[in-house]
Amino acid sequence: MSNHPLILVIEDDQTVSGFMSAILSANDYKVLHAATGKEAILMTASYLPDIILLDLGLPDMDGINVLKTIRQWSKVPILVVSARGTEREKIEALDLGADDYITKPFGPGELLARIRTEIRHSQHAEDPALAEKMVTGNLEVNYAKRLVLLDGKEIHLTPIEYKILVVLAKHIGKVLTYDFIIREVWGAYGNDIWTLRVNISNIRKKIEDNSAEPRYIVTEMGVGYRMAES
Ligand code: CA
Numbered sequence: 509m510s511n512h513p514l515i516l517v518i519e520d521d522q523t524v525s526g527f528m529s530a531i532l533s534a535n536d537y538k539v540l541h542a543a544t545g546k547e548a549i550l551m552t553a554s555y556l557p558d559i560i561l562l563d564l565g566l567p568d569m570d571g572i573n574v575l576k577t578i579r580q581w582s583k584v585p586i587l588v589v590s591a592r593g594t595e596r597e598k599i600e601a602l603d604l605g606a607d608d609y610i611t612k613p614f615g616p617g618e619l620l621a622r623i624r625t626e627i628r629h630s631q632h633a634e635d636p637a638l639a640e641k642m643v644t645g646n647l648e649v650n651y652a653k654r655l656v657l658l659d660g661k662e663i664h665l666t667p668i669e670y671k672i673l674v675v676l677a678k679h680i681g682k683v684l685t686y687d688f689i690i691r692e693v694w695g696a697y698g699n700d701i702w703t704l705r706v707n708i709s710n711i712r713k714k715i716e717d718n719s720a721e722p723r724y725i726v727t728e729m730g731v732g733y734r735m736a737e738s
Contacts, residue, residue: 511536512536512537512538513537513538513558513559513627514537514538514539514540514555514556514557514558514559515532515537515538515539515540515557515558515559515560515561515623516539516540516541516542516548516551516552516555516557516559516560516561517529517532517539517540517541517542517561518542518543518545518548518560518561518562518563518566518571518574519541519542519543519561519563519589520543520544520563520565520566520567521563522543524563524589524612525541525543528561528619529541531616531619531620532619532623535620537623540555540557543566543567544566544567544568544569545566545568545569545570545571545573545574546568546569548560548562548566548574548578549574549577549578552578552582552584556582556584557584558584558585558627558630559584559585559586559587559623559626559627559630560578560584560585560586560587561587561589561610562574562575562586562587562588562589562606563589563590564588564589564590564594564597564601565591571588571601572597572600572601572604575588575601575604575605575606576604576605579604579605585607585626585627585629585630586605586606586607587606587607587608587609587610587622587623587626588601588606588608588609588610589609589610589612590609590610590611590612591611591612592611592612595729595730595731598731599685599687599731602683602685602688602731603685603687607626607629607682608622608625608626608682608683609683610622621681621737622681624681625680625681625682625737628681629679629681629682639651640652642677642678642680642735643738644677644680644724644735644736644737644738645723645724645738646658646659647715647724649673649674649677651674654670656670656673656715658714658715663714663715664714665711665714666707666710668693668707669707669710669711669714671692671693672689672693672704672707672708672711673711673715675689675692675693676689676725676733676734676735677735679735680735680736680737681734681735681736681737682734683728683731683732683733683734684732684733684734685731685732686701686704686731686732686733687732688732689704689732689733690704708725708733711725712724712725723736724736
């Protein structure tokens, strides 16, 4: 990837695409724009963007089908741009290979943070999944030593709580669906969101200053959880 990643913005609303292009250009990204699904697929094939921002509501075809088509031959990070109250659509997009989503309306800070996360995860050398430890704020998850430290002090977690925290830490910055976390922690036969919620609640009591306003493990309403970057 070059120093100036190429971002393809797939969005039919000119106000939104203009807003995104302005922010991205001002932050040294190169920006391409497609207003229809067909155009988007062609541009992805010819320009090989480093990241795609995909609006799901397009005039000529469902954004989900754009996602499916691109995923047949490309692993490019795809960030879905979605409306509020469309949790089922977000989960479907994530299941079909989208890397994350951002909910409209969003500010420049949130957009840039999501893009930085995608770039980091797609650059193999800095992939947090391959690191020995994860540090965010005052929290450290040290995989090599199987230690969790808060302000340098060891936090005692149950084996399940530790597994959940590791899954979140290895995907720091990215939303993880309930199903994804459950599969990673309990395997293919786990299906109990309630047990996951109880465990998350217990982890929060141990690592968060205020469980009601978590700083590290953020709830993505109706979708899953995200470990926040500091
Ligand atoms: Ca749209």
